Amino acid sequence: MNSNGFALRIKYRTALGLLWLFCSLPLTGWAQTSGPSASGxxxxxxxxxxxxxMLRWGEALTTRHPDISLQFQASGSASAPPALLAGTTRIGPMSRRMTDEERNAFVERYGYPPLELRVARDALVVIVHRHNPLPAISLKDVDAIFSSTRACGGDHPIARWETLVEDDTGPRGRxxxxxxNMASGTYGLFRQRMLCDGEFRPDVSxxxxxxxxxxxxxESYAAMGYSGYNHLTPSVRALPLSTQQGNAVMPSETTIQNGDYPLSRYLYVYINLPPGETLPAAEQAFLNMVISAEGQQITRAAGFVPLPLSTLEAQRTW
Amino acid sequence: MKRLKSALRQGVWPWLCAGSVALSLLMLGALLALLLTRGLGHFWPATLDEVTLANGDIVAGEAVRELPLPDQAGNERLYFIGNRDIDDVRWRWVALDSIAQRTQPATLLRLERRTWGDFIGYLEAVDVNGQRITGQDAWQQVKQALRLPTLQRAQYQLTLRTPQGQTLRQSLATVLSAEAPNAMSVGQKVQTWGNGIWQFLSQGPRAANTQGGVWPAIFGTMLMVILMSVMVTPFGVLAAIYLNEIAHQGPLTRLVRIGVHNLAGVPSIVYGVFGLGVFVYGIGGSLDEWFFDEALPSPTFGTGGLLWASLTLALLTLPVVIVATEEGLARIPEAQREGAVALGATRLEMITRVVLPMTMPAMLTGVILAVARAAGEVAPLMLVGVAKLAPQMPLDGEFPYLHLERKFMHLGYHLFDTAFHGEDVQAAIPLVYATALLLVLLVLVLNLTAILLRHHLRRQRGSEC
Amino acid sequence: MTRNRLTSQPFRHLQDRIATGLITAGGMGVLLAVLGIGVFLVWEAMPLLLSGNTNALTRLSPLAWGTLKAALMALLFALPLALGAAFYSGFFMSRQLHSRIKPTLEMMEAIPGVVIGFIAGLIFAPWVERHLASTLVLLIWLPLSMGLAGLLWHLASRRWQRRLPLSWAALWLIPWLIAMFMVALWLTPLVEQAWWGGDLRQRLYLWFGLDYVTRNALIVGLAMGFAVIPSIYSLAEDALTEVPRSLMEGAQALGASRWQAAMKVALPAAWPGLFSATMIGAGRAVGETMIVLLASSNTALLSASPFEGMRTMAAAIAIELPEASAGGTPYRMLVLAALVLFLFTFLVNTLAEVVRQRLRRRYHRIGGAS
Known part of the structure; x- marks a missing residue:
């Protein structure tokens, strides 16, 4: 008898819970759109x-505006244009420039182009194991190593260390x-700049x-890879890249900022901002923070190369 | 010789079989031991070394791991040296052969700072209200001042010296904690260890998820799991009652039952695809068009979120609940039902007064198993609504308190994210271990509860019949 | 008065009929929703199939191969262990131990895939790369050492045999295995130096043309094998213990040893159950996402080498679907992959379930007749 009552009580409660759940559906959105200024x-x-x-900028923002809630998704630059297009988000950070195709799709959907903001400078670095003695690598060799198409003009594929290094030092074997992975902007940029738009070898992890x-x-002596400048750790070594002229350029803050290093690039933030309208308070506060001195200090702490404040301020159109 | 022959004849196969059990247990034990030692060990205040190299360099920090050098004899050791604002790197590999001297000075400090990560070095002086304190007093002063709220700490200015002799100034407001691990007694270390674990459980992540705790992820996981149980329990029980008590027991019902059982074996990622296609793009997109068109193009429900994630997982765990409840229903002796009907009860009364109370433990078992499964699933969540960082909880003081459209953090995804997406894997791995341990413990405890409950239930029924 | 009306016959019957209708509607709704998954997948993948776009299908084939390869590697490792464990706990293990070990092994199943994947990808894979020779030696040496333990047991004195009985071997073999593990780790580098010139990987290339990739099918097989052992074990053990005792006892009364009885009587009787356990394991291995995602190199290759990576359908869905815009060809292709996974696991599980039910009925008959 007792347990029977218990069962019924539970049922009423779940029913009530469900009811409340469905009733609160429409309300949640309402609460979101109307709030005090720097919140949302x-x-x-x-x-x-x-x-x-983005996370560090977000952290700095929320220490100043505790009412702003953050929701960051980071699965690769290629996910930003579809999300902007579908309206899943209004801010799309990208580590490469939008392609014309992506931009046109956006314009077609909304009638105005997305606002493009250059926020920092970064570089792609070719990395090897920290004990690898290889002094430098030429752009042509990088293509011959990573691609199956050799669009940059290598004569023969390089798959083994023996082919790359004639003398008997360093790792052996493949x-x-x-x-x-393919969604990443780093992947796209590397393909465009280093493989001359060719294809990666299929056996690249x-x-x-x-x-x-x-x-x-x-972890692996015979490995080679590429990553962003900010991800460098002492476990790996960034290889200087030698161009056609023959001089090898080491990636460093100076060579990246003045563009001497061949693989340097801007980092972008794309914003869906209808012309003539103002941004919601949260987005506005975020962008103001990004182009401030504090924001650029955070950029350095995150391992990227900051931009001069004048360059940043010149882009302010909101 | 004779005995060997007889041994060979009798065969060693049973031992191979026994060995399989032993090996499986060994692997399980090794996994748990690895998680326990590395996960809990991370919070133990590590001894700091100061190493003078043969070429005169000084390296101070925590020894993390040792690997053999490639192409030559000997090992090298990885030191965590912190001080990223000064050296630009936080790690240093040191070949063991190049170490000339290794000491563990008691005054070596480790400060946890807000922006640049840890500082490892010495405290020179503290400036407070124009007064300069040096020496051992300074350290006492810092320890006391760290108990103050952040705003009051700003008046303390620290002068720090790196092991290489460079000095820098740091406001105490940006310092989160400070310790001198080499001077700690075991008791103090245990206390720091306990504090560390508590902070890990109760705080949010910092510095792009490489530091701080996992509280939002714990909370997000719990909230999602609760919502999921609220949805899955009534429907799962309903379906089970229908299948077992009401539907005509023909070949069709048997087919449906097999189908439902088999859905438990369908990969979770398939449910994720379904959730994305139907809940997020389908229902969510339509909801946005009907109710939230003023917010478009920012989607409200047309993107992954708490509600869709819970719904997807509810669907995923529905077979678990149905199967467990059905098992409970099947165990009720037919005589009970017949007795109730014979005494004049209608079918509804029979179900609510006799059958349901008796299946309560089985239902509970099913729900617990469902919760355990949902807590550990990551793949479908990648499609329907977890976020890298969502410090704002989906449940807060703002009306309507529960924000079903918000994205949330999840322990399993947090683990995946910090281990593979983070800035520096080496720095994140201890936290990943701790998170993994937490997740495994959570799931194992839930499963254990379910197993005990089921065991208890079987024994009870056994004595009744 | 009110109470009277509420409990009056017509009201109660009305209530009953309404409730029955509601339950039926709810139950049917739930079942339809659940079965709707298949409908949805077919619906979304249909345009791609009808368009006759062979390009998408050729993109899918390395993924399908990768899925099969991963599942096969996992089964290769998990099957012997799980079936061996099932035989041991079904016929040899002491009751007392059994009631503890079985739930423990079943708990293995609950360990989340993301944890196993993390350990396999970031910890285990680099370790294996550094100790490749030792790992390969261990794969052979550990089973051998179990057999060796059996031989030694037969040779040992009665006192030792009583002290270390077979029925508790699952426990006392653990320290033995740890010792053997250490021995292998210590000896292999010496052997490698003497026979293989100190670098097995170089030799593998020279001999077989095999290249070694850090996160490869071997790692995935071991990690995923670990994940599927419990489900195979649990079902196989159930099948074996459900073999009517009378059959086993009859065989033993005729002079067969326990092992002979298990092999000649229980195995033929229970093999459909073992088969269905294997099928369930295969279904789980095919659909496992996080382990493959984290422990394999995600290269869509058509290679059979155990030292190369693969990309499975589940992993491809997890990585690529969030980026694919709804309705596009990549989206439909991934939904098609999900459909293939769904159909495969559903069919395999149905097969397993049917076989199991049939087996249960047969046992019932045999048990009833004796």
């Missing part, structure tokens, strides 16, 4: 390279190649994140 939800979908940077690439290269 700040969502972003996009680059994995910039995930750490060059274990490590790369990002594809990792879920940049730090996984660095970890994998740091």
């Amino acid at each position: 939800t700040l969502g972003s979908v996009g680059s994995d390279t910039m995930a750490g940077l 060059i274990a190649l490590h790369s990002r 594809k990792h879920m994140g940049a730090s996984a690439v660095v970890a994998a290269v740091g």
Whole structure:
């Protein structure tokens, strides 16, 4: 008898819970759209390279505006344009520039282009194990190692260390190649700049994140990979890249900022901002923080190369 | 010789079989031991070394791991040296052969800071209200001041010296904690260890998920699991009662039953695809168009979120609940039902007054198993709504308190994310271990509860029949 | 008065009929929703299938191969262990131990895939790369050492045999295995130095043309094998213990040893059950996402080498679906992959379930006749 009552009580409670659940559905959205000024939800979908940077900026933002809630998704730059297009988010960080195709799709959907903001400078570095004695590598060799197409003009594929290094130093055997997965902007950029838009070899290991690439290269003597400058750790060594002119350029803050290092790039944040309208408070506070001195200090702490404040301020259109 | 022959004749196969059990147990034990030692060991205040190298360099930090050098004899050791604002790197590999001297100075400090990560070095002086304190007093002063709230700490300015001799100034407001592990007694270390575990459980992540705790992930997991149970329990029980008590027991019912049982074996990622296609794009997209069109293009329900994740997992665990409840229903002696009906009860009364109370433990077992399964699933959540960082909880003081459209953090995804997406795997791995341990413990405890409950139930029924 | 009306016959019957209708509707709804998964997948993948786009299918084939390869490697490792364990706990283990060990092994199943994947990908894979020779030696040496333990037991004195009985071997073999593990780790580098010139990987290439990739099918097989052992074990053990005792006792009364009885009587009787256990394990291995995602190199290769990676359908869905915009060809292709997974696991499980039910009825007949 007693347990019977218990069972019934439970049922009423679950029923009540369900009822309340469904009633609260429409209300949640209402609560979200009307709030005090610097509050609300700040969502972003996009680059994995910039995930750490976005998180740190977000942390700094929430210490100042505790009412802002953050929702960051970082699965790769390629996820930003569809998300902006579908309206899943208004902020799309990308580690490469939008392609014309992506931009046109956006314009077609909304009638205006997305706002493009350059927020930092980064570089791609070719990495090997920390004890690898290889002094430098030429752009042509990188293509011959990573691609199956050799669109940059290599004569023959390089698959083994014996082919790359004539003398008897360093690792032997196959060059274990490590790369990002296809959604990543780093992947796209590397393909465009280093493989001359060619195809990767099919046996390149594809990792879920940049730090996984660095970890994998740091664990294996015969490995080679590429990653963002900010992910460098002492477990791996960045190779200087030699161009046609023959001089090898080491990636460093100076060479990346002045563009001497061939694989340097801007990092972007794309914003869905209808012309003439103002951004919601949370987005606005976020962007103001990004282009401030504090934001650029955080950029350095995250391992990227900051931009001069004047360059940043010139882009302010909101 | 004769005995050997007889041994061979009798065969060693039973031992191979016994060995299989032993090996499986060994692997399970090794996994748990690894998680326990590394997960809990991370919070133990590690001894800090100061190492002078043969070339005169000084390296101070925590020894993390040792690996053999490639292409030559000997090992090298990885030191965590912190001080990223000064050296630009936090790690240093040191070949063991190049170490000239290794000491563990008691005054070597480790400060946890907000922006640049840990500082490892010495405390020179503290400036407070124009007064300068040096030496051992300074350290006492810092320890006391760290108990103050952040705002009051700003008046303390620390002068720090790196092991290489460089000095820097740091406001105490940006320092989260400070310890001198080499000078600690075992008791103090245990206390720090306990504190560390508590902070890990109760705080949010910091520095892009490489530091801090996992509280939002714990909370998100729990909330999702609770919502899921609220949805799955009534429907699962309903379906089980229908299948067992009401439906005509023909070949069709048997087919449906097999189908439902088999859905338990369908990969979770398939449910994720379903959730994304139907809940997020289908229902969520339509809800947005009907109710939240003023918020478009920002989606409200048209993106992954708490509600869709719970629904997807509810669907995923529905077979578990149905199967467990059915098992309970099947165990009720037919005589009980007949007795109730014979005494004049209608079918509804028979079900609510006799059958349901008796299946209560079985239902509970099913729900617990479902919760355990849902807590450990990550793959479908990657499609329907976890976020890398969502410090704002889906449950807060803002009306309507429960925000079903919000994204949430989940322990399993947090683990995956910090281990593979983070900035620095080496720095994140201890936390990943701790998170993994927490997740495994959670799931194992839930399963253990279910097993005990089921065991208890079987014994009870056994004595009744 | 009110009470009277509420409990009056017509009201109660009305209530009953309404409730029955509601339950029926609810139950049917739930079942339809659950079965709707298949409908949804077919619906979404249909345009791709009808369009006759062979390009998508050729993109799918390395994924399908990777899925099969991963599942096969996992089964290769898990089957002997799980079936061996099932035989041991079904016929040899002491009752007391059995009631503890079985739940423990079943708990293995609950360990989340993401944890196993993390350990396999970030900890185990680099370790194996550094100790490749030792790992390969261990794969052979550990089973051998179990047999060796059996031989030694037969040779030992009665006192030792009584002290270390077979029925408790699952426990006392653990320290033995640890010792053997250590021995192998210590000896292999010496052997490697003497026979294989100190670098097995170089030799593998010279001899077989095999290249070694850090996160490879071997790692995935071991990790996923670990994950499927419990489900195979649990079902296989059930099948074996459900073999009517009378059969076993009859065989033993005729002079067969316990092992002979198990092999000649229980195995033929229970093999459909073992088969269905294997099928369930295969279904689980095919659909496992996180382990493959984290422990394999995610390379869509058509290679049979155990030292190369693979990419499975489940992993491809997890990585690529969030980026694919709804309705596009990549999206439909991934949904098609999900459909293939769904159909495969559903069919395999149904097969297993049917076989199991049939077996249970047969046992019932045999048990009833004796």
